[in-house]
Amino acid sequence: MAASMRGALACLALALMAGLALTSPRAVAQELAVGQVSGLPVPRYVSLKSDRVNLREGPSKEHRTSWVFQRAGLPVEITAEFETWRRVRDADGTEGWVLHSLLSGRRTVLVAPWSKVKGETFALRDSASDNAAILASLEPGVIANVHSCPGGGWCNVTVNKINGYLRQDRLWGVYPNEKLN
Numbered sequence: 001m002a003a004s005m006r007g008a009l010a011c012l013a014l015a016l017m018a019g020l021a022l023t024s025p026r027a028v029a030q031e032l033a034v035g036q037v038s039g040l041p042v043p044r045y046v047s048l049k050s051d052r053v054n055l056r057e058g059p060s061k062e063h064r065t066s067w068v069f070q071r072a073g074l075p076v077e078i079t080a081e082f083e084t085w086r087r088v089r090d091a092d093g094t095e096g097w098v099l100h101s102l103l104s105g106r107r108t109v110l111v112a113p114w115s116k117v118k119g120e121t122f123a124l125r126d127s128a129s130d131n132a133a134i135l136a137s138l139e140p141g142v143i144a145n146v147h148s149c150p151g152g153g154w155c156n157v158t159v160n161k162i163n164g165y166l167r168q169d170r171l172w173g174v175y176p177n178e179k180l181n
Contacts, residue, residue, distance in 0.1 A: 035081040038100075042081060045173050046088075047108040048074045048098075055096035059085035066096050072142050075108045075173035091172045107146040107180065109157065109173030111166065115140035124164040128154035135164040146173065149180040 035042040036117035048069055055067040059082040069076075069090070079095065080087035086103060089095045091113040111122050135152075136159065138144075144157035144166070154165045156175060168174060 006092045017078050035078075037081040037083060043077050043079050045075055045077050045175075046086075046103045047106050047173075048072055048076065049102050049104045053098055053102045055088070055094070055098060057096060058084065061089070063097065067094060069129060073106075073108050073145075075110055075143070076103070078103070078131060088177055107173065109144050109146050109155070109171040110140075110167075111138045111142040111144060112140045112170045122161065122166060122170050124157070124166055126164055128152060128156075128165045132165070136162050138166070144171075146171075146180060149178055151177075151179050154181070155180070 033041060049072065051070055051072045053069040054065045055069060057066050058073050074090070076088040076090050076098075078086045079089055081100075082097075084100050085097045086100050087095060088098050088103075095149040112120075121139055123134045124136040124138055125132035126135050138159060142159060144159045147156040147158065147163075149155040149168055153168050155168050155171060157164065157166055157171075168178075169176065174180065
């Protein structure tokens with residue numbers, strides 16, 4: 001009887017060790033990188049569906065509105081999920097909660113919203129090269145639709161029906177070195 005009890009305890013110990021191996025810091029980090037509600041990556045970029053989106057202090061309509069976004073297509077970063085609510089951050093770092101139905105998976109970017117240089121513009125080029133022809137000069141804060149970021153530091157975008165390429169490091173709404181197809 002004692003030998004079978006020791007065998008059972010040994011099996012239990014092995015099962016516990018296997019369970020601990022599955023919850024290594026790396027496994028936990030991978031779990032945290034996925035939203036518990038949507039199953040999508042967190043953080044991730046999305047855009048606003050409407051010209052009027054309330055940013056709330058907490059994840060319910062009972063929480064106070066701290067800000068009202070008034071620009072459909074504006075990119076925001078989802079940083080957390082709770083039921084039908086998403087915590088978002090804008091390019092200025094303002095954070096709050098938005099009802100998920102007011103967000104779109106359509107990827108948009110802001111052109112260099114951090115730029116404070118008066119008159120500064122950014123070249124929209126006809127191919128992914130600093131030597132390519134300039135199709136348009138874009139001011140900071142312009143919203144563009146993102147089609148792809150194939151690598152090499154460039155993203156293919158459209159602004160007012162003009163399709164071209166912008167340097168990825170001049171865009172807010174895509175992560176550094178993120179590849180979009």
